Amino acid sequence: MRRPYVLAAALAVGATGGAFLLVRKAAGPESSGWVQAQSAAGARSPDRIAAPGVVEAASEEVAIGAEIAGRLRSVAEEGEHVTRGQIVAALDQSVARERVEAAEAEVKLRKADLDAIRNGANNLQRTEAWVKYKQSQTATAEARAEYDRRKKLFEEGAIAEEELQRSASELEAAQQREEEANLQRRIVAAPALDTDRERAEAALMEAQAGLDEARIVLEKTNIRAPIAGVVVHKFLKVGEMASATSGAILTVADTSRLRVRAEIDEADVGSVRVGESAYVTAAAFGERRFAGRVIRVASALGRKKTRTGEPSERVDTRVLETLIELDSSASLPLGLRVTCFIRTGA
Known part of the structure; x- marks a missing residue:
């Protein structure tokens, strides 16, 4: 069970000013394990004020x-x-990596298409197209001769009409193949059209954009x-x-330098100035003091955020948030609740 503390303020009247007395209270379920500085009226020193604070990194998290x-x-x-x-x-990364690989393959394909259009057909391709065209011409001639022969036989009554129709279909198919071969021959023989090149370039740019996007997603x-x-x-x-x-x-957070976010009671706000020297203490570090200075004072009062859990704690008070930068030698865990003492120069 955690052992709570309460802070009892004892006022010593005279030149020594006020002092704080730490008293261990019997353990209870509501204890917070942290001693909060109370700067209530009648318990303040003339040359310093005390306030609760929390250690944080010099940079915001x-x-x-x-x-x-x-x-x-x-x-x-x-x-x-x-x-x-x-x-x-x-x-x-499995899905993102697959998308990158697919996009890379698409770019490679589009580059090949563009290169083919820019370079045109080579001699081998032209020769192959010419040979196929000549073969299709021969096939068409043979189909036409066969059709003429069967037509004569049909007119003589030697074959049925179905055989003549079949021969006519074969001739038509041969003529269609000849037209296709001739078109392919002309395509490979002709220079690339500007529209074909532009279309291939646009396709490559689109594929490259897809690859760039896939790589960005992978990096994310x-x-x-x-x-x-x-x-x-x-x-x-x-x-x-x-x-x-x-x-x-x-x-x-950057912990190369530490600071403390202190909450100054509204009764003490008139004594806090940027540049004032300060130090903080924590129960876990005994009497050790960690020096620092005030680097920022809020321009408006706000609600209290730091809680001790003590029954006597005032939660309705307003506070002025103040930042204390600790010396570079300070080594404290982030989130540690401390008591801050700010010298007022009084």
């Missing part, structure tokens, strides 16, 4: 998610240090860190689905 839908095959772990551009999560299966830092939170694990609408997969 950057939420990283997927741009396309897919099943996660890898995700970086919390606490892992990452560099800018490093892959921190990856989606299954690799989700990269936009900044260098540490993985702070991991929301999805391997095997789960991610998409552009499913929220963040993880968050990354």
Whole structure:
């Protein structure tokens, strides 16, 4: 069971100013395990004010998610240090890779078509077309001779009309094949038309655009860190689905410098200035102090966000959010709740 703390303020009247006394309370289910600084009236030092705060990275946490839908095959772990551009999560690539391969094949085919049109038919193709045309002429002549022979036999009553009709159909088919062979011969012999070349070029451009798009989708299966830092939170694990609408997969923050987001009680806001020196303490680090300075003071009061869970805590008070940048030597875990002391110069 967690052991709660309450902060009892003891006012020492005189030059020493106010002081804070930490008192351990009997364990209870509502305890928060964190001592919150209370700067209520009558418990403030003339040369400093105290306020609760939370440690965070100098940069805001950057939420990283997927741009396309897919099943996660890898995700970086919390606490892992990452560099800018490093892959921190990856989606299954099987479908995306198949699309790239299909698009590459289409581009290859369209290039071959365009090359054939640009280069025209070679001598072998022209020869083959001419031979097929001459063969079709011979076949047509033979079919015509056979038809003439059967027609004479039909007129003499030697064959039935069905045989004559069959011979006529064979002649018609031979003539059709001759026309097709002649057309093919003329096509391979003639130079390419501008319209044919333009059509082939357009088809190649379309195929290349499809390949570019497929490669972009494939790259989007690799989700990269936009900044260098540490993985702070991991929301999805391997095997789960991610998409552009499913929220963040993880968050990354630059922890090379730390800061504390403090909440100054409205009674003390007149004493806070940018540039004032400060330090923070935490129960987990005993009497150790982590120095810093005020780098930003909000322009408007807001609602209290930090909670201790203590029964005596005031939750209806308004606070002024203030950022304290800690010295580079400070090494504290993100999310640690601390007590902030800001020197007022009084």
